[in-house]
Amino acid sequence: MAYWLMKSEPTVYSITDLQRDGITLWDGVRNYQARNFLTSMALEDLAFFYHSNTQPPGIVGLMKVVDTNQVDPSQFEAANPYYDPKSSPAQPRWYTVRVGYLETFPHPLSLDQLKQTFNPEELWVVRRGNRLSVMPVLPEVGDRLLSLARG
DNA sequence: GCCAACGTTGGC
DNA sequence: GCCAACGTTGGC
Secondary structure: OOEEEEEEOOOOOOHHHHHHHOEEEOOOOOOHHHHHHHHOOOOOOEEEEEEOOOOOOEEEEEEEEEEEEEEOHHHHOOOOOOOOOOOEOOEOOOEEEEEEEEEEEEEEEEHHHHHHHOOOOOOHHHOOOOOOOEEEEOHHHHHHHHHHHHO
């Protein structure tokens, strides 16, 4: 079982939206490094839900991977903001996972708090200028995040 | 293959 | 709203 961290802007899709939906397809990732992390995810992996572009940014909940290696359908939809004209159903370029809601943390971990607790080497999201939207989390860091966030 | 221009992310 | 960081594009 591996830990991951996945970002979403709450105005686009929030932990509350995931709680309501139960399961969702994590679509719209258009960065090769992030996609490569998505395709290396396994069933039952745990992912921290990170709210970006909000006040305060930070980790707000937990989800689990329920379906791996899913073709992201938004890449084929011309009217979709994530449309990729260079992709085709015969040769899809963008893959993702389906995630399930597990919990909303009683003690969300703000970016500020994360910066005080972890260094940039052990937790990528606190790296300066970090723009990656899907990233791995070290097992021991994941364990600590869980115990901090659950209080 | 280099690199300037451009677009996007995301903290502040 | 600003702007630093940085990924991508495209001319050469």
